[in-house]
Structure formats: C-alpha cells, structure tokens
Amino acid sequence: MNCFEEDIPVPLSPMADYFSSSLINVFVIAVAESEIPIDDSKVQPLLKNKLLPICSRFSSIMVADKDGKKVWKQVDVNLQDHVKIPKFTSTNGTLKSYDECFDEYMSKIAMEQFREDKPLWELHLFKYPTSKCEGTFIFKLHHALGDGYSFMTTFLSIVESADNPSVQIKFPSSKSSTSTNAMPKQLSQTASMFKSAFDFGWSLLKNSLIPDEQTPLRSGHEDVGFRPMSIVNVSLSLDNIKEVKNKLKVSVNDVLVGAIFFGIQLYMKAKNHRSRTAETTALVLLNTRNIRAYISAKEMHATNSKAPWGNRFHFMHVPVPMLSDKKELNPLEFVLDAKKSINRQRNSLAVPMTGVLLRLLNQIKGPQAATNYMYKIMNNASLSISHMVGPAEKVTLANHPIKGFYFMTVGLSQSMTVTITSYMGYLRVGFGVEEGFIDEYQLKSCFEISLQMILEAAKNLPKK
Structure with missing residues (x-):
C-alpha cells in the first residue's frame, strides 16, 4: 500500500477499526513546548507542505462502503478547520493562572470527539506563557491514523535541527533505551513453548474472566474511556536513570516501569492499606515491527517495509508486584521484577x-466481536504504559525552538494511562487519570518519591 497515491477508498486496518468504535475511541495528544511565543502565521505552511504529504490518512475521512465496512476516503482539507487557537479572558495574567488554563484545556480537548466529515487530526495553539514555556503546540490525532511509532516518524519529519536546519535530523533508535520494542526472534524449544502456553492461558483468563480488583487505581467503570481525564507529567534526567540502569544491568525502560510500579503501590497504600495486596495488572505496549530504529515516512510506505505505517503493536500483560515490607525497604526489587516480567512476556509467544x-x-x-475482546483486554487491566524515543538533539517546529516534548494516550478503557517520552537528554513521564477518581498530584508525588528512593538505593550499591 502506498500512502502517497491513494485515489480509491482503502479499508481500515483491524486495529484502526477497533480503536474507532462506539466502545473504544482512542486519541493521541502530542505536546511540543516552544521557547518563544507562537507565530501562527508559520503554522499553515508547515501543515500544507510537510504534514499532509506524509500520509494520505491526514487528508482522509472514515466512511462506510456499500457493505457497511469502514474505509478511508480522501477529501480536500481546509487547514483552518484543523487549527484551533483558544482564547482566555478570565485570568489574571500570571503564569499560575495560565498553567491552570492549560490543564483545563488539555482535559477539555481530551474529551472532545472529532467531526466525522473532517480528517481526524487537529493542531491546537496555546499562545499563552506557562511555567514551562512561552507557548504550546498541541497535536491531537485519532489512533486510527497510526500508532506512536507512526506519529513519532511524523514529528521527526516536520521538525528541523535547531543547530542546522539544512541538515536532516538524526532519527533516533530505541535499541539502547527500551526492552519492549521487538518481537521474539529465537525461542528455546520445549521450555519456551510451555511458558508461552501458560502465558497465553493466563492472558486469556485475564482478558475474558478475571478483571483486576477495584482499587484506588481502578474504578471499574465500564465507560471510563469516555470520562474526563486529568493529565500531569514529571521531567527526569536521562543520565540519572542510566546510572540505575548501569548498576543493575537492566534497560532504561525497566528502571522507569519499576519506578512506576513502586510509585503506584505507594499511592495505593496511602489511599487504602488493603489495596497493597490487590492483584494489579499493567498493559505494556510492544511494538511488533521488525526494526527498532525509526525510518522515514517514505520508507514506511514502501512495499514490504520492515516498519510499515499503521497500528503495529500488541499489549503485554505485566503483573504489578505487591508492596511488601521487604520491597519497600529495597525498592530496586521493583526494577528487577519489572525486568523479569517484561523479558518473559517479550520472549513469549503469548503476544503474537x-x-x-x-x-x-x-x-x-x-x-464487533474482536472490538469487544480488545475492550476487555484494556478494561480488565488497571493501567497501560507506553514508551516513545524522541529526538536526542534540539529541534525547531515551524522555526520555533522546542524545549520540551511529551505525549498522552486518551480514551483507553482504564482509569490510568502512563506515557514515557525521551527528548534531548530528558524524560517526561505523563500520567493521564480518571478525573475525580485518582488524585493526580498525589500520584505524581508518590512517583517522585519512588524514583528518589530507587536512585538513592542504586547509589548505595557497592561498585563491582
């Protein structure tokens, strides 16, 4: 399939179909923080000349064919319909007030549905300074358009190097920073087959019959994917995480997932002591493409591409370790448990x-039957975790230097979603939570405490 030369309706992929139903409707919100005030006159040329040519999905709508199946149909795009510039008049002009406006606006657009007669993306320009930046680009994209890998390739294709705009930015590879981006290549014979059968059976039971218990992290509401969401995020130094990685001989992703697990257990303990022993499951996203490094959009659309455009991922069921007195005294065990569980799932046939x-x-x-099953996969677990590797160098977007970048997935049928994004030597861990059910600021504080305890414990390890 060539995404650049489509002139006839093209069927949706199965995953795109699942994620654009009345039961599941999932979006990705990508946030780029500008060092300078936003000049919106530079935005439409960027969209016209760089974004739209990347893939015809950005100029297509979903329609039903004569058999009732959803297909992509290309249409003319009026860019003014897709660029949104909010206005706020009831603020006192302080950074704190604009921070509050930004948080409220993020929650607002997370809830809004796309119009069916327009391509499924928007760019919101928050032209007010906040405590983090002078202005904010907010891309909202329907998950049916593609997955995180596809959208990161899109971002890499529309930005330029801040140091030398005439030079193509280097596409990063996730090889050194995540352990969840490739399908298993080799499996030992008998033991692996037994493990895979057990893991698949356990996943089948979790998906169909055994939902996680209701806890301070899981409300159990069937319509949770359509309820308001609050979003907070934490900025971390990648070098600090790498210190723990090198001490424990694990990956950056293992450290972060372990810190997330420890943090949510501290949160549940603070909210309800009994919930520390509740069975809690995380869905960790696994990219199923054959390569880890990003490639250009043109290469993604090539015939027999090793990294084709679209939704190419599955979920790994990873149990969250329970909080024991021993683990609270040695939080590094959460990291080691995360590594063990993720490696087991990654090298299991249960995912395929x-x-x-x-x-x-x-x-x-x-x-519809497949959509129902996908809904149960998500709704029966307590949270999802996804990790994207962003540019290692500083970039500009429409001549605006970008100082921070992160994303959030909204519409998943869970009370909590966690995203991890790397950019320019820093990591942003985002928490999207069911508004009014999870206290996002207490959760953020528990994660920060968890991370600090893990960093301190790693420093105290003897040198080998």
Missing part, C-alpha cells in the same frame, strides 16, 4: 498468539 486470536475473532465473528 493473542494477535492471532483477535484476527480469528474478526474473521469468524466479525469486527
């Missing part, structure tokens, strides 16, 4: 087997 099951459901019982 779940993909096969979804395809069979789709073919035999129809898209």
Whole structure:
C-alpha cells in the first residue's frame, strides 16, 4: 500500500477499526513546548507542505462502503478547520493562572470527539506563557491514523535541527533505551513453548474472566474511556536513570516501569492499606515491527517495509508486584521484577498468539466481536504504559525552538494511562487519570518519591 497515491477508498486496518468504535475511541495528544511565543502565521505552511504529504490518512475521512465496512476516503482539507487557537479572558495574567488554563484545556480537548466529515487530526495553539514555556503546540490525532511509532516518524519529519536546519535530523533508535520494542526472534524449544502456553492461558483468563480488583487505581467503570481525564507529567534526567540502569544491568525502560510500579503501590497504600495486596495488572505496549530504529515516512510506505505505517503493536500483560515490607525497604526489587516480567512476556509467544486470536475473532465473528475482546483486554487491566524515543538533539517546529516534548494516550478503557517520552537528554513521564477518581498530584508525588528512593538505593550499591 502506498500512502502517497491513494485515489480509491482503502479499508481500515483491524486495529484502526477497533480503536474507532462506539466502545473504544482512542486519541493521541502530542505536546511540543516552544521557547518563544507562537507565530501562527508559520503554522499553515508547515501543515500544507510537510504534514499532509506524509500520509494520505491526514487528508482522509472514515466512511462506510456499500457493505457497511469502514474505509478511508480522501477529501480536500481546509487547514483552518484543523487549527484551533483558544482564547482566555478570565485570568489574571500570571503564569499560575495560565498553567491552570492549560490543564483545563488539555482535559477539555481530551474529551472532545472529532467531526466525522473532517480528517481526524487537529493542531491546537496555546499562545499563552506557562511555567514551562512561552507557548504550546498541541497535536491531537485519532489512533486510527497510526500508532506512536507512526506519529513519532511524523514529528521527526516536520521538525528541523535547531543547530542546522539544512541538515536532516538524526532519527533516533530505541535499541539502547527500551526492552519492549521487538518481537521474539529465537525461542528455546520445549521450555519456551510451555511458558508461552501458560502465558497465553493466563492472558486469556485475564482478558475474558478475571478483571483486576477495584482499587484506588481502578474504578471499574465500564465507560471510563469516555470520562474526563486529568493529565500531569514529571521531567527526569536521562543520565540519572542510566546510572540505575548501569548498576543493575537492566534497560532504561525497566528502571522507569519499576519506578512506576513502586510509585503506584505507594499511592495505593496511602489511599487504602488493603489495596497493597490487590492483584494489579499493567498493559505494556510492544511494538511488533521488525526494526527498532525509526525510518522515514517514505520508507514506511514502501512495499514490504520492515516498519510499515499503521497500528503495529500488541499489549503485554505485566503483573504489578505487591508492596511488601521487604520491597519497600529495597525498592530496586521493583526494577528487577519489572525486568523479569517484561523479558518473559517479550520472549513469549503469548503476544503474537493473542494477535492471532483477535484476527480469528474478526474473521469468524466479525469486527464487533474482536472490538469487544480488545475492550476487555484494556478494561480488565488497571493501567497501560507506553514508551516513545524522541529526538536526542534540539529541534525547531515551524522555526520555533522546542524545549520540551511529551505525549498522552486518551480514551483507553482504564482509569490510568502512563506515557514515557525521551527528548534531548530528558524524560517526561505523563500520567493521564480518571478525573475525580485518582488524585493526580498525589500520584505524581508518590512517583517522585519512588524514583528518589530507587536512585538513592542504586547509589548505595557497592561498585563491582
């Protein structure tokens, strides 16, 4: 499929179909923080000359064909329909008041649905200074358009190097910073088959019959994906995380997932002592492409591409370790447990087997049956975690130097979503939580405490 030369309706991929239903409707919000005030006159040329040519999905709408199946149909794009500039008049002009306006605006657009007669993306320009930047670009994209890998490739394709705009920025690779971006290549024979069968059976039970218990992290509301969301994030030094990584011989992703697990257990303990022993499951996203490094959009659309455009991922079920007195005294065990669980799932056939099951459901019982199963996968777990590797160098967007970058997935059928984004030597960990159910600021504080305890524990380890 060539995304640049489509002139006839093209069927949605199964995953795009699942994520654009009445049961599941998922968006990705990507935030780029500008060092200078936003000049909106430079935005439309960027969208016209750089964004739209990347993929015809950005100029297509979803329609039903004669058989009732959803397809992509290209339309003319009026860019003014897609650029939103909010106005605020009831503020006192302080950074704190604009911070509050920004948080409220993020929650507002997270809830809004796209119009069906327009391509499924928007760019919001928050032209007010906050405590973090002088202005904010907010891209909102429907997950049916593609996954995080596709959207990061898009971002890399529309930005320029801050040091030398005439030079193509270097596409980063996730090889050194995450352990969840490739399908298993080799499995030992008998032991791996037994482990895979056990893991698949456990996943099947979790997805179908055994939801996580209701806890301070999981409300159990069936419509949680359509409820208001609050978003907070934490900025971390990548070098600090790498110190723990090197001490424990794990990945950056292992350290972060371990810190997230420890942080949410501290939060549950603070909210309800009994919940520390509740079974809690995280869905860690696994990129199923054959390569880890990013490639250009043109290469993604090539025939037989190793990293094709679209939604190419599955979920790994990773149990969150319970909080024992021993683990609270040695939080590094959360990191080691995260590494063990993620490696087991990554090297198991349970993930591709779940993909096969979804395809069979789709073919035999129809898209709605597969969508129902996908909904149960998400709703029966307590949270999702996804990790994207961003540019290592400073970039500009429409001639605006970007000082910070992060993303958030909204619309998942869970009370809590965690995202991790790297940019320019820093990490942003974002928490999207069910508004009014989870205290986002207490959760953020618990994560910061968790991370500090892990960093201190790693420093105290003897040198080898």
